[in-house]
Amino acid sequence: MKVTVLAVGRLRKSPELTLITDYLDRFNKAGRSLGLGSASVVEVEDKRNLGMAEEAKLLERAIPEGAAIVTLDERGQVISSPDFAEKLGGWRDQARDVCFIIGGADGIDPSLRQRADFSISFGKMVWPHMLVRVMLAEQIYRAGQILAGTPYHRV
Numbered sequence: 001m002k003v004t005v006l007a008v009g010r011l012r013k014s015p016e017l018t019l020i021t022d023y024l025d026r027f028n029k030a031g032r033s034l035g036l037g038s039a040s041v042v043e044v045e046d047k048r049n050l051g052m053a054e055e056a057k058l059l060e061r062a063i064p065e066g067a068a069i070v071t072l073d074e075r076g077q078v079i080s081s082p083d084f085a086e087k088l089g090g091w092r093d094q095a096r097d098v099c100f101i102i103g104g105a106d107g108i109d110p111s112l113r114q115r116a117d118f119s120i121s122f123g124k125m126v127w128p129h130m131l132v133r134v135m136l137a138e139q140i141y142r143a144g145q146i147l148a149g150t151p152y153h154r155v
């Protein structure tokens, strides 16, 4: 199973990048033995600033074939970490790749939002997309730990 975090914009060397790399490295180390495969970030850039519809075309091209599409969107569903882990485990059991999509400053084009298999909200507030990457990376790592039955996640 391949986990892709597909995001608009290039993340330069920064505290956010350090955190994302750390969480995904930790997930990848633990994930292999759980059949969760590896997680990586793929970035697309709308260099000419043509807007959401053009970003959607770039994003569509970068979605791995057959992957479950999960949008990160404040209008999506708020779910618990154990429920998120169960979803990830479900896609693993179906041998399905998963592609999480994080939009740019204007969000994710409605055409792409409609294509999604699922949409996750980190609450009604709007977060900067770089922080959403960090929070998602941590939740992916946390999900791996929940599926592994380690004490990392405590209720």
Ligand SMILES: C[S@@+](CC[C@H](N)C(=O)[O-])C[C@H]1O[C@@H](n2cnc3c(N)ncnc32)[C@H](O)[C@@H]1O
Residues within 6 Å of the ligand: 071, 072, 073, 074, 075, 101, 102, 103, 104, 105, 106, 107, 108, 120, 121, 122, 123, 124, 125, 126, 127, 128, 129, 132
């Ligand atoms: C700055 S936000 C764009 C907000 C934009 N107004 C919209 O309608 O989506 C950039 C990206 O961060 C993610 N994001 C921001 N807040 C979020 C939240 N509360 N839950 C989930 N994703 C969020 C979404 O993927 C969004 O496309």
